[in-house]
Amino acid sequence: MSDQMTLTPRQRQDLRTIAAMIIPPSEEYRVPGADDEIIQADILATLGRDTRPVAAALDHLARLAGMALADLAPDARDGVVQQFRSSGGGAAATLVRVVLQCYYRDDRVLSSLGLELRAPFPKGHVLPDGDWSLLDPVRARPVSLRRAP
């Protein structure tokens, strides 16, 4: 298996299903779920070196489910996912991470969080200098630096 591998249609289907279980859409916050088409496309396009563990995690999920996760009844899905989270190890953690890292860079999600849609460079951020009089009690402490006799 190389990092150039892609997920099979069954794996993609399960990825979308579990992504929706991790982060469903929210009308209250006006955000899509992680099964959103754009977010799923971002995940697939940027899997890269994570393809192998994500595929392994999805295969593990399929074994636990005994069928496509989406085909299970919702109650049964929850049970499978609980098993998956407890037994999936590093591969499962990678799967969850790639879902989260693509979700939390989506424009709609960042807008909902009040974050700017840009790279940090070159604009950067402005930080309040703060009230350095807060240091006065520390300044009042005697100098104390332990030394060998």
Place this chain on the structure above:
Amino acid sequence: MKDPVDVLIIGAGASGAAVAWSLAETKMHILCLEQGGWMNPAEYPSTGRDWEAKFYGEWSSSPNVRGRPEDYPINDDNSPIKVVNYNAVGGSTVMYTAHWPRLHPSDFKVKTLDGVADDWPIDYDALTPFFEENDRIMGTSGLSGDPLSPLTHPPMPQQPMGLSGAIIGKAMNKLGWHWWPSDTTVATMDYEGRARCINLGHCTPACAQGAKSSTDITYWPHAIRAGVELRTHCRVREITTDENGMASGVVYYDKDGVEQFQPAHVVIIACNGVGTPRLLLNSASSRFPNGLANSSGLVGKNLMFHPYAQIYGYVKEPTDSNRAPPTCLWSKEWYDTDLSRGFVRGYGVQFVRGAGPVFEAVVSEQKGILPWGEDHHRVFRKLNGHRIGFSAICEDLPEERNRVTLDPVLKDSHGIPAPKIDYTISENSRKMMEHALARGREVLETAGATDICINSPIPWGGWHLLGTARMGTDPERSVVNEWGRSHDVKNLFIVDGSIFVTSGGVNPTSTIQALALYIADQMKQRLANLFD
């Protein structure tokens, strides 16, 4: 065969750059071999929208995860703390927090003061002028006058307190505990060709602005202008010796993977506390069957990491999140020994401003405080942008069981045996970590934080690689003498963190570089009889 150089330096990181710059004034032919290449700031993570995702791959702090051609693998399976580093011109100064405390005077006299470990063969005062010189060249920011830290004179003002700093400062004042704005190598004003910090975010994985000091943009331009030759993508396999037991040069692989021999009159190793013992052990020969410079048997032993005890939580007020350098304040409240605490020695604290959204989501999900399903959005909004943290840098005492050896199987891309780490956190360190976590919890709760989480140790927290070729006056108890020269091989020097005798409880880079400058100065003073 290549012409011999006067001085050959292995490694272009924190210490290699400093020693190269200092020795350049001698006008000797100085060559530095570096396994990595020059960095391109235009490719640094903060230039892209996917800046956080890169931390999990090509910009991971772990060489095992990164797996760039410039990296070498490290078997750290038998250690709860994993080694992190960076391999390039600038070394791990490309990828560090830029937190810039110095070891304290008491750190050099641990045996005398506390009856543990060993005293250093030099004291703080011997390094003072080199700390000052290094601070000027690296360009430090901070506030002079900390009552519990060695006096420093940063040429630039401290970083802004920000939202997180104010929350932490108020809590520390309520508790009556010491805190102070950290000295850092983040430029807070334009300085020596570097642009001032514009708060790109967490600057650990390199600074696209160039505000964070790394030796590729500080020491190296000066050293190269002064005549030092720097060859990149050259990985040294071994140091060779002649019939007199002197170092004769190095065998290395050039950028095309071709084996080369470079003769040298003096060899200086600057490869950090893992790379240096690896190289010495890989340089075993019939004359030095246990590895070069290893008559003491201590090469690779006494590895010290600084176990980090980290505790963090979430306040109602917004914090700085990722919108600033990660550390802004330190505390030395628990730095010195107080036996009533149940352990000897102590720890420094660096306070953490917060986290970016991806990191927050990933870590909080792993910690079990960010649920899947309907409630995910509400909880994430409570966590994101509200984190503050307390990280204790616990002094690790030297123990021979903690060591770097050569892995019998694992090799790098050139077939050179890789290092293997065996490391256990000591009982003293564990007690120290528990104490730190309890104090950190008090700070967080005083600040009103909830959902408190712990990383103890921080698993991928092996930044500080120290002690594996310690300095001392006794050849049976140390690898190099009090000015960095090998006891066994009189034209071989070590200038990196491996020569630390004890670790102190602070980030070590400032002290590593001051030591490198001190050793270079000692060499310059002894040029006429360097090998006597």
